[in-house]
Amino acid sequence: MVIPNRALRSVIWFDIRCFLLIFFRVLTRFLTLDVVRENEPTNNVPDTIFSKLGTQLHRRDDHPIGILKNAIYDYFDANYSGKFVKFDDLSPIVSVKAIINLFLQNFDDVLVPADHVSRSYNDTYYVDSQTVLRCHTSAHQTELLRIGHSHFLVTGDVYRRDSIDSTHYPVFHQMEGVRVLSPDEWVDSGLDGTSYAAKDLKNSLEGLAKKLFGDVEMRWIDTYFPFTNPSFELEIYFQEKWMEVLGCGVTEPEILKRSGKIHSVAWAFGLGLERLAMVLFDIPDIRLFWSTDQRFISQFSDGKLGIKFKPFSKYPPCYKDMSFWISDSFTENNLCEIVRGIAGDLVEEVRLIDNFTNKKGLTSHCYRIVYRSMERSLTDEEINQLQGDVRDAVQSKLMVTLR
Ligand code: DAH
Numbered sequence: 001m002v003i004p005n006r007a008l009r010s011v012i013w014f015d016i017r018c019f020l021l022i023f024f025r026v027l028t029r030f031l032t033l034d035v036v037r038e039n040e041p042t043n044n045v046p047d048t049i050f051s052k053l054g055t056q057l058h059r060r061d062d063h064p065i066g067i068l069k070n071a072i073y074d075y076f077d078a079n080y081s082g083k084f085v086k087f088d089d090l091s092p093i094v095s096v097k098a099i100i101n102l103f104l105q106n107f108d109d110v111l112v113p114a115d116h117v118s119r120s121y122n123d124t125y126y127v128d129s130q131t132v133l134r135c136h137t138s139a140h141q142t143e144l145l146r147i148g149h150s151h152f153l154v155t156g157d158v159y160r161r162d163s164i165d166s167t168h169y170p171v172f173h174q175m176e177g178v179r180v181l182s183p184d185e186w187v188d189s190g191l192d193g194t195s196y197a198a199k200d201l202k203n204s205l206e207g208l209a210k211k212l213f214g215d216v217e218m219r220w221i222d223t224y225f226p227f228t229n230p231s232f233e234l235e236i237y238f239q240e241k242w243m244e245v246l247g248c249g250v251t252e253p254e255i256l257k258r259s260g261k262i263h264s265v266a267w268a269f270g271l272g273l274e275r276l277a278m279v280l281f282d283i284p285d286i287r288l289f290w291s292t293d294q295r296f297i298s299q300f301s302d303g304k305l306g307i308k309f310k311p312f313s314k315y316p317p318c319y320k321d322m323s324f325w326i327s328d329s330f331t332e333n334n335l336c337e338i339v340r341g342i343a344g345d346l347v348e349e350v351r352l353i354d355n356f357t358n359k360k361g362l363t364s365h366c367y368r369i370v371y372r373s374m375e376r377s378l379t380d381e382e383i384n385q386l387q388g389d390v391r392d393a394v395q396s397k398l399m400v401t402l403r
Contacts, residue, residue: 042126042129043127043128044121044126044161044337045127046341048341049133049159049171052157052171052290053093053133053157055157055290056089057173058156058173058273059088059089062297062302063297063300064277064280064283064289064300065173065274065277065289067277067300067301067302067303067305068276068280068305069088069155070303071211071212071305072153072175072208072212073086073153075208076208079204080151080179084179085152086154087152087153087154088155088156090156092133092134092156092157092159093127093131093132093133093134094131094133094134094139095130095132096119096130107119109142109143109258110138110139110142110226110227111227111252111254112227113226118135122331122333122334123160124159124160125161125170132159133158133159134156134158135159135160136158136176136270137155137174137175138176138268138270141227141251141268142255142259144178145180145256145259145266149178150179150264151179151180152177153177154175154176155174155175155273156174157173158171158173158174159171161333161336161337162333163333163350164336164339164347164348164349165348165349165351166286166348166349167274167278167286168286169274169286169287169289169290170337170340172274173273174271175270175271176268176270177268177269177270178266178267179200179204179266179268180256180261180264180265180266181197181200181264181265181267182263183263183264193265194250194265197266197267198230198249198267200267201232201248201249201250202220202232204267205234205246205248205269206218206234209234209236209245212280212305213236213279213280216236216237217236217237218236218237219234219235219237219242220232220235221233221235221244223247225247227249227251227252227255227268228248228250228251228267229249229252230249230250231247231249232247233246233247233248234246234248239279243279245271245272245275246270246272248267249267249269250265250266251266251267253265274286274289277289281300281307281308282308282309283309284309285348287345287348288309288374290345291374291375293312293375295312295375296309296312296374315372315373315375315378316372317348317371317372318370318371318378318380318383319369319371320368320369320383321367321368321369322387322390322391322402323354323364323365323366323367324364324365324394324400324402325362325363325364325401325403326363326364326365327398327400329399330365330398330399332350334397335350335367335394335398336350338393338397338398339369342389342393343369343371343386343390345374346371346372346378346386347369347370347371348372349370350368350369350370351370352365352367353366353367353368354366364403369387369390371383371386371387
């Protein structure tokens with residue numbers, strides 16, 4: 001065989017690279033289209049949500065979400081001598097059920113019952129009937145256990161269809177923590193594995209809460225999660241209220257068994273980063289985390305957890321009420337999706353302010369929509385246009401009758 005000279009070789013190599021690039025571009029375009037198809041009846045991901053994929057606020061070291069993530073990393077590094085492996089780049093597009101050799105599972109892998117409300121199209125964003133935008137970082141527990149990890153933290157964006165107010169946004173960030181314990185850790189403690197793990201878990205998370213919030217009052221609430229038993233929520237007393245900061249528990253043996261860890265026990269927790277960051281940085285509205293306004297962004301810097309946000313201005317809200325007769329299929333999450341799709345981050349709250357059923361059995365709802373920009377004053381004209389569009393869309397898409 002004739003070996004081409006150097007110049008020719010580099011031309012051929014260049015051609016191959018161009019070909020590969022175009023090939024993969026076409027392929028990914030094809031796959032992307034396949035993944036998020038418009039008008040696919042099982043796809044309920046609107047553009048407003050789709051456009052958030054890949055933003056990864058949690059990977060920005062000078063963003064409140066990234067600063068908090070790093071502070072939690074530091075806590076686990078210091079207390080477990082760097083044993084926790086960190087993942088913050090796992091794809092948020094995960095499967096619902098088992099696919100051979102693909103362990104990205106939002107529901108089945110973590111034993112979420114078949115009839116659990118979180119599986120509904122009303123609560124979760126489906127890309128197709130077998131694929132969702134993860135609604136919790138617990139979706140990655142099993143996949144990481146199966147490939148042999150025993151101590152890990154998973155941080156990522158999670159997606160939930162929900163109502164609209166200052167603490168709810170359809171995309172937010174969670175951190176999942178899992179620690180597997182082997183029998184030699186509890187054998188001398190006088191406790192059984194489950195009790196030992198529960199104690200270890202509580203100590204660990206109380207230490208974390210103290211690091212983040214200082215010497216606060218805390219309490220444990222018994223609760224239910226499909227993937228843990230016993231299960232707990234940790235609440236802290238903050239600004240004269242008990243606030244739930246995380247869910248956790250001792251991992252169901254079935255999850256460990258499926259991951260080939262028969263003699264071990266494990267604990268796991270999941271915490272919402274926005275919730276904590278709003279308190280730690282004094283951030284009054286969850287939409288601000290998505291702001292690209294320098295007046296917001298420039299207030300935070302890498303490693304500085306204690307900074308308090310100074311609102312740059314509070315622009316006036318505008319209230320618009322809308323009443324309609326609902327149909328059987330009406331849900332508030334669908335209404336909020338429509339409002340968010342039209343008004344984007346200009347909508348601050350959608351609140352049910354009146355609800356009655358007349359003698360004929362028809363039910364009327366009146367919703368108050370609060371429009372307010374975080375960054376500027378809105379004009380009457382702009383709001384009237386938005387409200388007009390919202391009314392039209394609600395009427396045509398939700399099968400309700402405007403009053
Ligand atoms: N996945 C739960 C949620 O999103 C939080 C959670 C609770 C995670 C208990 C855990 C856990 O790992 O053990 O509400």
